[in-house]
Amino acid sequence: MACTCALIFSHLRVNALEFVIIPQLENTIKYILSELDELEREDTYRIKKVKDMRQKNVDEEEKIKKEQEKAASLNESKKEEDTLAKFHVDEDVVVGDFD
Numbered sequence: 001m002a003c004t005c006a007l008i009f010s011h012l013r014v015n016a017l018e019f020v021i022i023p024q025l026e027n028t029i030k031y032i033l034s035e036l037d038e039l040e041r042e043d044t045y046r047i048k049k050v051k052d053m054r055q056k057n058v059d060e061e062e063k064i065k066k067e068q069e070k071a072a073s074l075n076e077s078k079k080e081e082d083t084l085a086k087f088h089v090d091e092d093v094v095v096g097d098f099d
């Protein structure tokens with residue numbers, strides 16, 4: 001009789017493991033894997049956005065640098081024109097000694 005009780009008790013434990021505990025653990029594993037996949041997708045999206053923002057900043061900096069270089073070259077040309085204008089000789093004006 002003790003042997004039969006032990007056998008029944010062991011059978012109940014096996015059934016509990018097979019039909020309750022193992023399915024719960026499998027569901028928990030599936031849930032954890034799905035959450036990890038979601039986190040990975042979020043990280044991938046976040047990394048893509050950061051790269052896009054960095055590229056946008058680099059592009060803006062390059063644009064500003066080009067505009068500054070263009071403005072500097074225009075200022076140089078303006079200075080050269082101003083310098084040349086100071087030494088411009090008016091052909092109608094005669095300079096000299098008329099004695």
